[in-house]
Amino acid sequence: MRTTDLIRFARGAATGNPLRTTLLVLAMAIGVAAVVVLTALGDGARRYVLNEFSSIGSNLVIVLPGRSQTGGFNPGNAVTSTPRDLTIDDAQALLRASAVYRAAPLAVGTSEISAGGKLREVTVAGTTAEFIEVRRLALAQGRFLPSGDWRRGASEAVIGAKIRDEMFGRGPALGQVVRVGDRRFRVVGILAASGQGLGMNTDELVIVPVALAQAMFNSNTLFRILVEATSREAIEPAKAQVTEILRLRHEGELDVTIITQDAVLATFDRLLGTMTLAVAGIAAISLAVAGILVMNVMLVSVAQRTAEIGLLKALGATGVTIGKAFLTEAAMLSVAGAVLGFALGHAGAAIIRQLYPAYPAFPPGWAVLAGLGTALLTGILFGVLPARQAARLDPVQALAKR
């Protein structure tokens, strides 16, 4: 039997029973669509978290004062007591490392901001001009802190979008003088609204020169040093160099914790990647169920078409030919189901993206391929048994039945 004839014959047999064919294709389609949509959700979650993390900055190495004994990244790192201060000099020293592209010291404290009779509590971040680059922040208006000597600084502040709204309302904020703690600052820039993200909420931040912040909080220590490596490959060398420099500066004792953004990202990536895989596995079960359904329906079909199979044998069809015809039919139904499911799944993912624009629900390529592959494989695999049964049918009995 020629291949084109085989395909036409199988198609005829499939369309000869539209209800059975429709149900089968639908079952397969739902399985594939489930894989596509669920992996889109899982991978979307992964991308969402990664995006949020990347928005902190790229190629970051973060220095925290104090040594975490257990290692790794945990919230306790933020509140460790320091035997030795992490100073602005430390931060400046890091700039000598070859793998370090930029560094920004960060001193953080809470204070009050007042302007025009309004008063509110704010988080004050003391830093330098490099901060905006390292953290990849955007300005809505004005300019950021000027570069210059880190130990000095003009009384200038950059405020978050929400602070601006609350302190100045609709009126102009640029150039206005605000009072933070016991000092007066002129507002030179306003940060673009970024919404709630991981880490600090920059909308409610007031950024001032690091020297002034330390003076305001009467402290010499830094909260963090943010270091940007020259490239992604330079992150590990940068970490090593930073470690070495700080160890030397702290009399041979490593009393800081150094984490890389990559390590944190990788952890989340692995975690959420595993979750996507698990979700895909669950969806694959529905595909297997669809495959068993294909087998069931094909077996019923063989039973219903015994007379036809007997006839085909009498007309000179070999068992191989009949087996092939049934297998082709099963494969065609699976392909149709897989293609339909693929389209449905993508439509579903598109709807999710439409409803939640912030959520990048794109099905990953591997999942789509795996879904389609599993559909075809199960369809054909479960088509083998009915096809063999059809091929083995005794023509005498098949013809006698009627």
Next chain:
Amino acid sequence: MNSELIELAGIERVFRLGDSEVHALRRLDVSIGAGEYVAVMGPSGSGKSTLLNLLGLLDRPDGGVYRLAGRDVTTLSAEEQARVRSEQIGFVFQSFHLVPRLSAAENIALPMILAGIAPAQRAERVARALCDYGLENRADHRPDQLSGGQRQRVAIARATIMRPAVILADEPTGNLDRATGEEVMRLLEELNGRGVTLIVVTHDGGLGARAPRQLLMEDGTLRHDRRRLAEEAADPCARPT
């Protein structure tokens, strides 16, 4: 080598029903020459259908040798037997056995499709067959849109499309009224007139009497092998049914 087309020697066929054994055919020896017209008759259970299935290679004997055109076909593999069926044997069934979802033309083309013949050649042969059997206007009709006689004509066209040496007809008129049955038999006999060996299985004495040679089966053995003289066969319609 013998000139006989079909040679059966010591054919045995035993069916097991539970503990008991039923001998459908016992040590059967029959030879049928090329171009013969043979009626196989007998009451039901006499083994005539079993014989037909064996002749059509749909069933294997438990013993004995079946030679078709000088070749021992009992030892062939199932795939080889399917080839022989495709090339040498045409079946006509009592209940037509047309594929309901295929049109008349497609039903006729089915053996050629299974044999892998090129579409152009298929179309040509189907067109000629439709013409020969007066089905030109029914080519695209499905079996349920055809009358019984038309269906059997489609079935005969299908049986002959591969130009087989033997036509095996199992009660070909069993589901037809007298007039259409007569027409179908005439078609089959015309084929025989052109040299195709025709073997008709029937329990209808009148139908069997049309054949110049009758094999009467009883209990799996051959009771009579009767050959009629030529002038006797000339007027088949005069016999009672």
